[in-house]
Amino acid sequence: MTSSEHNSERFRRKLDHLRLYQEGWGAQSNAFHDVYLVHQALPEFDLKDIDLSIRWLGKTLAAPFIINAMTGGTPASLDINRSLARAAARTGVAMAVGSQHIALEAPEVRETFAIVRRENPGGVILANVSAGASVDEAARAVEMIAADGLQLHLNVVQELLMPEGDRTFHHYRDRIRDVAAGLPVPVIVKEVGNGLSREVALVLYGCGVRRLDVGGGGGTNFAAIESRRAGRDNNAYCKWGLPTALSLMEVATSGLPLEIVATGGIESPLEAAKALALGASLVGVAGHFLKVCLDEGEEGLVAEIERWKKDLRNFCLMCGARNIKELKKKPVIITGRAHEWLLNRGIDPTSFARR
Numbered sequence: 001m002t003s004s005e006h007n008s009e010r011f012r013r014k015l016d017h018l019r020l021y022q023e024g025w026g027a028q029s030n031a032f033h034d035v036y037l038v039h040q041a042l043p044e045f046d047l048k049d050i051d052l053s054i055r056w057l058g059k060t061l062a063a064p065f066i067i068n069a070m071t072g073g074t075p076a077s078l079d080i081n082r083s084l085a086r087a088a089a090r091t092g093v094a095m096a097v098g099s100q101h102i103a104l105e106a107p108e109v110r111e112t113f114a115i116v117r118r119e120n121p122g123g124v125i126l127a128n129v130s131a132g133a134s135v136d137e138a139a140r141a142v143e144m145i146a147a148d149g150l151q152l153h154l155n156v157v158q159e160l161l162m163p164e165g166d167r168t169f170h171h172y173r174d175r176i177r178d179v180a181a182g183l184p185v186p187v188i189v190k191e192v193g194n195g196l197s198r199e200v201a202l203v204l205y206g207c208g209v210r211r212l213d214v215g216g217g218g219g220t221n222f223a224a225i226e227s228r229r230a231g232r233d234n235n236a237y238c239k240w241g242l243p244t245a246l247s248l249m250e251v252a253t254s255g256l257p258l259e260i261v262a263t264g265g266i267e268s269p270l271e272a273a274k275a276l277a278l279g280a281s282l283v284g285v286a287g288h289f290l291k292v293c294l295d296e297g298e299e300g301l302v303a304e305i306e307r308w309k310k311d312l313r314n315f316c317l318m319c320g321a322r323n324i325k326e327l328k329k330k331p332v333i334i335t336g337r338a339h340e341w342l343l344n345r346g347i348d349p350t351s352f353a354r355r
């Protein structure tokens with residue numbers, strides 16, 4: 001395949017992803033229904049005392065949310081990224097752009113990514129390339145949007161299901177190690193919807209990575225999307241992977257000093273509160289915020305993020321936490337299949353309750 005054929009294939013794929021996401025293809029649970037926060041009926045402080053802000057990558061965010069990696073590279077993505085970036089700037093949350101490989105090969109589409117930094121000059125913005133990217137590719141992606149950090153995505157399931165996808169992965173670890181050591185900004189390794197196990201977290205830690213986005217199952221499902229693109233339904237791969245809450249608990253109890261982002265089917269402020277209480281430092285939301293943005297535009301997305309902030313503040317009050325740091329220390333009860341999963345993995349489910 002020539003480089004321009006390769007890029008038009010990428011272009012088609014990106015359009016398909018946006019379209020199929022909108023058609024609502026997803027098939028797994030995020031497992032947060034097995035996670036409970038404990039209500040505290042007698043708050044010792046007031047709503048105004050609650051502070052959702054966090055410091056991240058040298059900047060202050062108004063709330064611990066990331067509009068996670070989705071788009072760039074197609075004409076439609078210019079408007080979408082503009083709206084997402086403006087909403088992120090107005091609400092004080094972080095944002096990641098979609099995979100930038102297309103713009104590394106075709107500089108004429110750089111603007112669809114660069115617009116994000118122009119619309120949000122002071123915000124936290126993350127670049128995004130494959131975990132198979134070279135140091136040079138990673139550095140150019142960061143430079144393209146003056147990024148504060150770089151996401152390296154792992155999407156093995158999707159690659160295997162795409163007829164044009166990658167089939168070689170053994171070099172990823174060396175690449176990740178080189179990129180983590182060779183870039184001037186922090187690196188975050190993320191899954192895109194199949195979750196990170198504790199084993200993988202350990203390997204990544206050994207590669208010098210200190211920030212992970214668990215990208216678990218229960219939300220956007222690339223196996224379902226790719227099956228649909230290929231005209232195959234009910235694909236067994238759609239249920240493959242670690243649901244977000246389980247992946248998060250595996251990594252959070254690993255004992256490694258990792259900063260965790262929880263992404264994957266988080267579609268309500270209550271699920272966000274549960275993720276933070278389980279040990280995430282930030283919550284990533286991709287599909288849900290994209291849907292709001294496509295349906296209701298920038299104003300609708302700003303209103304939705306403000307609603308999430310308001311509700312998260314309420315949940316903090318009802319748990320007796322003044323801020324995100326305190327929320328992480330509040331008891332969390334794990335029930336049902338999540339409880340069984342943890343036991344089978346040698347993790348004490350009551351460790352989240354005894355705080």
Ligand SMILES: Cc1cc2nc3c(=O)[nH]c(=O)nc-3n(C[C@H](O)[C@H](O)[C@H](O)COP(=O)(O)O)c2cc1C
Binds near residue numbers: 017191192288
């Ligand atoms: C339309 C669409 C495109 C995406 N493209 C990328 C991408 O280019 N790079 C990446 O790391 N993740 C990508 N993702 C994955 C998201 O960043 C996120 O990890 C995943 O969708 C799970 O979150 P969600 O359930 O909130 O959507 C994409 C998601 C969507 C919905």
